[in-house]
Amino acid sequence: YKEDPKFPENFMWGASSAAWQVEGGVAEGGRTPAMIDINSTKKKPYADNSIAADHFHRYKEDVALMAECGFSSYRFSLSWSRIIPHSDGKVNPEGIKFYNGLIDELIKNNITPIVTIYHYDLPVWVYEELGGWRSRKTIDAFEHLCKVCFENFGDRVKYWLSLNEQNMQICYGHWLGTSVGCTDWEREKWDINHIMNLCHAKAVIRCHEMVEGGKIGPVPGYVPIYPKTCNPGDQIAAMNAEELTQKIWNDTYVYGEYSNFVKKYWETHDIHPDIRPEDLELMKKAKIDFISVNCYRSNTAYESKIDSERQEYGLNKFGIKGQMQWPNVPGEYALCTNPYVEYTDWDWEIDPQAMRYSLRYLWNHYRLPMMITENGFGANETKDADGQVHDTARIEFLRDQIYQVGLAIEDGCEVIAYNPWSFTDLLSTGNGIKKRYGLVYIDTTDDELVNCKDVSELSMKRIKKDSYYWYSKLIKSNGKDW
Template sequence: MKYKELPTFPKDFFWGASSAAWQVEGATKEDGRSPAIIDLNSQTKKPYADNSVAADHYHHYKEDVALMKECGFTSYRFSLSWSRLIPAEDRKINPKGLEFYNNLINELIAAGITPIITLYHYDMPCWVDEKCGGWRNRSIIEEFDYYCRVCFENFGDRVKYWLSINEQNMQIVYGDWLGVSKGCTDWFKDKWKINHIMNLCHAKAIIACHELVEGGKIGPVPGYVPIYPETCKPEDQIAAMNAEELTQKIWDDLYVFREYNSFTKNYWKEHDIDPDIRPGDMELIEQAKIDFIAVNCYRSDVGKAPDNSYKQEIGLNKTGKKGEFVYPNLPGEYALARNPFVEVTDWDWHIDATCMRYSLRYLWDHYHLPMVITEAGFGGHEDLGEDGKIHDEERINYLREYAFNIGLAIQDGVEVFGFNPWSFTDLLSTGNGMAKRYGLVFVNTTDDDARDLTRHKKDSFTWYSKLIKSNGKDWGTDMTAWQDFQKNK
């Protein structure tokens, strides 16, 4: 398809960024907040820092929102801390938790910024984990439903865009790394019971939102990593399809069609897996009709036929040194591999802007639901230069190309209503602490030294501000060469 003009964005397009409570707030022991399982899990990732300080957004939220307004944000996606709102088994609502989130929401709205709230982003309260056994026990369904209703009842008068569970698929695929597998005797089989319980919790959130939030819209937040076949070899093609199914499509199909697809059922049968689906479960899920899909898409991967002589399921780079990524190999299913046609970050994530357009096209073709980008970003090692600034040209190039490909997807006919990359300020990476920085704003702290936590606008902040305020017309570079190339195709 030929494009003779630069892509354009709808006039009411949401431009902003994203964060998560446990990664940005800090203040984990202040004002009544109780511990969350991710607090404990983050402390096992040494030498990376725990999240007791993080970016200290809890004490800097007014300053942070003022910077968002200066940048031109029209949206901000963030999560609520279950532990801050309901810190104990007695279910009493923490007034200080309510006060913080009310203040943050009001500050955003006063700045002309639409809040987009994630209900759950990896931070189950320890009391829920102890009472329910984490996601392993169905008693968590009613606890989660109660928590969601507290959120909708207290914030739904002002917040109309909601997200249920962040990257449920990644919590299952990387259960050991994220601590979800704790207490399981056979993770290979048990994870499907946990996943089913999480699906029921997702359904409860969807139903409660539609019941309690006038004009409310809600959707899931899958972590989407498109898988390209390594070669034209048929075995590689099937392996890539298997990887798509087992890392994301199983979840997307359930969210949209509200039933488990045939691949899932056959997979369970072949591996003697009982997901413990009980009477009434699928009827509950059937009621959970989503309004849109929130998309977290940082990169693509490459699938190939697996080596059946060994099993490897890590799929991580823990050091931040290029070349140390351990690619998964699942006998009988798929293996992943390095794509030689694109560059990688220090953590070996493929830098592939086209994957954003690919993902949006794929999801639109399969599901025909509106989408909002809730994560995409460039993580790298950074510190203040001698001039006291951060010159992050690599991040600018990354965001420019990814945003541009969103524009191309919109030209392709895909309905996309927002771009909220990860992240606004630097914050704790899930596995790599402050060493892996994503922010448009530098936070002066490290894993070893809290420093003064001052905020410093990076070059990417200035570039992104111009893109936002021009609604996707000022790309910060001469685009005539691209236009000439398109015209001469």
């Protein structure tokens, strides 16, 4: 690697997490259950989220490790049911205290907090008593959450993220639990999506009103889609896939309105979401400050005229089928593997140029500053005989990805932060702690997490992986020491 590309002087380097995947302590400090807790208990043989990485008890130790690594930012999410545990809307002082502790610890260590308001963990009370994402009552409850967060943390938190990967929550509704309670998901998901858009809009508007100097953006899960061949039909299929998996969301965030493409799609599929004139006014008012990009991989699409065609990915190394692949949309596109890239243990494309592509694409379309809030390498890792974790493949992955971020910056994209997933190992969305992403190893396994009576029985020791040391050198040199 050459010294170039250059990163801006005030570039923020850190890492990322989400409350339910890292905190644990699910029944402590006044937190009530979230729907994802229930969803995660079903994903046997992997651990549920009751202990996760035990960050709830060890956040000070974790922040100390971040500081030692040289972090200037840390992106994490707030647990809604820790802050507002019941439908009476009362604020839980213990929840506020926990997040105040974390935020203060970060600031003390010169680490800028980047805070996601919602990352997949809908409180059970919102589902049971309000009707969850299917109900407009949830918009008020979400707005109340936003106000509580801005009021309590807005003096120190200036970077806010609204909803994590709304596009994934809709495209993978079954996987991520968004579809719970729905009987006709293909139709209902567009109402849910609209409600989420209104929640996002409320968050943006309230943030600007309440947080002095506050900036806020959405967090799309961005996956570039390449055409399989230069057959024009494949190109159109790739554009269709792009529209239906991401552009619908990104256009709405930026322009505050639904695109003609999606309106036409609804019309031809006889879908009629409940969209009211006042909703559209609200969406228009919500002007975002940046786009927060989660980018891990790429996809490849081809023209498929066969309605029943379904993508076959087979089993991965662990005998798991259908790893988070986008579903095909008959008549619009089908997806396939890409012979030009390698794949992770979990069959995700290893495609560094997808990062440059994504940043270029989003910059060209929207001209908004971007921060990377997720990017990473999920792998099956264990300690070596020397007790250390030599994660050479992760170093290679991150190096290649960061290099492409640098190239995108040289291309003219405005990128302000890089926060890969994740700081410590944590629970993956569906594969427990076995699918490890961390720069720091958590000394436990799914078996231990499932079988222990209490976290006190477990080591949960933090072991810096080789990638931690490598990343530390890189970020302390602001991207010069590869």
